[in-house]
Amino acid sequence: MKANSQLRVTVWLCVILAMIQEQPSEARVRDLCTVQPSTNGLCVPSTLGIYFDVETQHCRFLGCGNKRLFGSLEDCEKICNNARHVKRRNRSGGNEAIN
Numbered sequence: 219m220k221a222n223s224q225l226r227v228t229v230w231l232c233v234i235l236a237m238i239q240e241q242p243s244e245a246r247v248r249d250l251c252t253v254q255p256s257t258n259g260l261c262v263p264s265t266l267g268i269y270f271d272v273e274t275q276h277c278r279f280l281g282c283g284n285k286r287l288f289g290s291l292e293d294c295e296k297i298c299n300n301a302r303h304v305k306r307r308n309r310s311g312g313n314e315a316i317n
Contacts, residue, residue: 250287251298251307255280270298272307 251270268288270277277294288294297303 251303253287268294270294275299275304 252272253269254272255267255269268277268279268291277288277291277298279291288297
């Protein structure tokens with residue numbers, strides 16, 4: 219029975235650590251909104267990505283293999299059009315992009 223309890227604790231610790239690593243820090247969230255899609259490589263539905271277009275200030279499906287930065291268009295819009303991020307972009311000039 220003791221081994222079973224230890225296994226449960228180990229599994230829960232792994233789940234918690236995975237959740238913590240999934241939570242992007244403030245700086246990483248900002249960076250996600252400046253990553254532009256790759257136009258290199260083979261584009262197939264599984265590599266089609268969602269990215270934030272700094273020129274239109276909206277999220278779009280495009281590009282190949284951006285590692286699925288956002289789970290959905292709604293997630294992208296919620297993060298990148300958050301009032302705090304918009305204010306920072308406007309303060310810093312806004313149109314810098316990371317390729």
